[in-house]
Amino acid sequence: xxxxxxxxxxxxxxxxxxxxxxxxxxxxxxxxxxxxxxxxxxxxxxxxxxxxxxxxxxxxxxxxxxxxxxxxxxxxxxxxxxxxxxxxxxxxxxxxxxxxxxxxxxxxxxxxxxxxxxxxxxxxxxxxxxxxxxxxxxxxxxxxxxxxxxxxxxxxxxxxxxxxxxxxxxxxxxxxxxxxxxxxxxxxxxxxxxxxxxxxxxxxxxxxxxxxxxxxxxxxxxxxxxxxxxxxxxxxxxxxxxxxxxxxxxxxxxxxxxxxxxxxxxxxxxxxxxxxxxxxxxxxxxxxxxxxxxxxxxxxxxxxxxxxxxxxxxxxxxxxxxxxxxxxxxxxxxxxxxxxxxxxxxxxxxxxxxxxxxxxxxxxxxxxxxxxxxxxxxxxxxxxxxxxxxxxxxxxxxxxxxxxxxxxxxxxxxxxxxxxxxxxxxxxxxxxxxxxxxxxxxxxxxxxxxxxxxxxxxxxxxxxxxxxxxxxxxxxxxxxxxxxxxxxxxxxxxxxxxxxxxxxxxxxxxxxxxxxx
Amino acid sequence: xxxxxxxxxxxxxxxxxxxxxxxxxxxxxxxxxxxxxxxxxxxxxxxxxxxxxxxxxxxxxxxxxxxxxxxxxxxxxxxxxxxxxxxxxxxxxxxxxxxxxxxxxxxxxxxxxxxxxxxxxxxxxxxxxxxxxxxx
Numbered sequence: 001x002x003x004x005x006x007x008x009x010x011x012x013x014x015x016x017x018x019x020x021x022x023x024x025x026x027x028x029x030x031x032x033x034x035x036x037x038x039x040x041x042x043x044x045x046x047x048x049x050x051x052x053x054x055x056x057x058x059x060x061x062x063x064x065x066x067x068x069x070x071x072x073x074x075x076x077x078x079x080x081x082x083x084x085x086x087x088x089x090x091x092x093x094x095x096x097x098x099x100x101x102x103x104x105x106x107x108x109x110x111x112x113x114x115x116x117x118x119x120x121x122x123x124x125x126x127x128x129x130x131x132x133x134x135x136x137x138x139x140x141x142x143x144x145x146x147x148x149x150x151x152x153x154x155x156x157x158x159x160x161x162x163x164x165x166x167x168x169x170x171x172x173x174x175x176x177x178x179x180x181x182x183x184x185x186x187x188x189x190x191x192x193x194x195x196x197x198x199x200x201x202x203x204x205x206x207x208x209x210x211x212x213x214x215x216x217x218x219x220x221x222x223x224x225x226x227x228x229x230x231x232x233x234x235x236x237x238x239x240x241x242x243x244x245x246x247x248x249x250x251x252x253x254x255x256x257x258x259x260x261x262x263x264x265x266x267x268x269x270x271x272x273x274x275x276x277x278x279x280x281x282x283x284x285x286x287x288x289x290x291x292x293x294x295x296x297x298x299x300x301x302x303x304x305x306x307x308x309x310x311x312x313x314x315x316x317x318x319x320x321x322x323x324x325x326x327x328x329x330x331x332x333x334x335x336x337x338x339x340x341x342x343x344x345x346x347x348x349x350x351x352x353x354x355x356x357x358x359x360x361x362x363x364x365x366x367x368x369x370x371x372x373x374x375x376x377x378x379x380x381x382x383x384x385x386x387x388x389x390x391x392x393x394x395x396x397x398x399x400x401x402x403x404x405x406x407x408x409x410x411x412x413x414x415x416x417x418x419x420x421x422x423x424x425x426x427x428x429x430x431x432x433x434x435x436x437x438x439x440x441x442x443x444x445x446x447x448x449x450x451x452x453x454x455x456x457x458x459x460x461x462x463x464x465x466x467x468x469x470x471x472x473x474x475x476x477x478x479x480x481x482x483x484x485x486x487x488x489x490x491x492x493x494x495x496x497x498x499x500x501x502x503x504x505x506x507x508x509x510x511x512x513x514x515x516x517x
Numbered sequence: 518x519x520x521x522x523x524x525x526x527x528x529x530x531x532x533x534x535x536x537x538x539x540x541x542x543x544x545x546x547x548x549x550x551x552x553x554x555x556x557x558x559x560x561x562x563x564x565x566x567x568x569x570x571x572x573x574x575x576x577x578x579x580x581x582x583x584x585x586x587x588x589x590x591x592x593x594x595x596x597x598x599x600x601x602x603x604x605x606x607x608x609x610x611x612x613x614x615x616x617x618x619x620x621x622x623x624x625x626x627x628x629x630x631x632x633x634x635x636x637x638x639x640x641x642x643x644x645x646x647x648x649x650x651x652x653x
Contacts, residue, residue: 140522164555197588264568274609277608277609278581278608278609281608281631281632281633282537282540282608282632283610284632284633285537285540285543285608285633285634286539286540286543286633287633288633288634288635289540289543289544289546289547289633289634289636290539290543292635292636293543293546293547293636295637296550297550303546306542310539310542310543313539314539355584357536357582358581358609360583360584360586362583
């Protein structure tokens, strides 16, 4: 029997020595009676300096004070119950601090009397560190999202908002608490709510969604233009668990675009100024001469009448020029309205007419009398036409002819939708079916033409073949941006030595919004 | 204006070229009341046709015409009509402009009038130009 016990005792000691926990055995006087190898290694103590020592000699007083370890050991002796200790940070001499989870277990002798209490310490330093790292990563991610300049919205798979970052709060004026659980579509402007709803539904069905511009309705009936990018959140198995929408407030960009257009406009006014001065000095010359003739011959009633008529006509002409000039220089309004392209072309040409005469350019107008209206911004489209005309004039330094054509694209008119609006799928060389806007305005010059290599670059900002001081090279890129914003297109066709044709296509009033991305 | 000058003026035929019909009207009135015989043209081509039919002692030409540059027209007219004196009129240039200064200096034209102008100025410049012509 004794042999067997001895063997078990050795076995236990062996196990105790090899387990990755620190084990101390204490007696009622809180003396250490046994310490396993793990403890001695972690605490950097030898057996001699540990066994028979008081608990207070083995652990630093600070540790004993905050863990109340001695008190708890006594409690375990007294109650004969185990005590769940908790975390303790212990730093052995010369080693970095480690975190332990400890517990106390009473050990009874054969008579059931608690002779010893076992202090078991598990090193949880790694676990604590990992936990902290996860929390730090979470906090980091959260603060990235929070401090992002863009709106970041996360939603469940039905589009109900779960998180709404600070940028979203700032742009919308809605606090995170106010939007939680609401559908993102409900926060968009009334007319765009169905768009947002259908986008999110398609996204939830696994369809990739292109970036889209949808206005957010903000407080006090105002709205903010926002460019959205959408993505689906998936778990490790690829199941959809939610959706994310990142939105950029376009207000500032719109503002800068407007400023750029305005400054480009002012630059083109500079180019036009000479022609405009000429256009005004002519009627002034007529008025001045006619008035002097009236003074000189007060009794010639025929001449009096004739002169007065000429003065009146000349003043009207001059004020028409001044009026158009002012309208042109005025900063654009944001709004769009149905516009007659012919009258807009006439108005623009009236400003450019003398410019053309000065450069020996003949202007031929072929404006279709039954052109349907286009939904657009008058001032911006006028800027496009001005750029086109100035461009043509620059291409004809020795004079020539500029033909301005307006018409309904004969090809686009062949297919008429149920709504009665003509449209057409145009299978371009790229193989991508394109909807083509039907109102076509062409500017055909007989100028120098554009080299094939340059054709692709004419719409690039700051691309110009003009000498310094003759234009910044922004006209066409701004025109391109404006026409794009009108959901139209602008194309160029050119033969060196023959001339260039710019074709602007614009959608009809009420049709443009249904382009299929 | 002396008697002799008036006699000359009464006889002088003047060609007025401007693409603005009302300016032609004004110039015709201004000059005809001073005794000149005035013919109008509104394009370079018309001016060339008129000068082939008639000898003009003086031509008032707008510097910017729809079909031809004013200076170019002066050279063409002078080729047909070597004795013609020219006054340039413009709503585009001013007298200080280099092109105008050069034209006056090298004798392409004998005078320059900027729009708008005074009637007396037109008559004075016309008379002066013809006098200069007579003296040379």
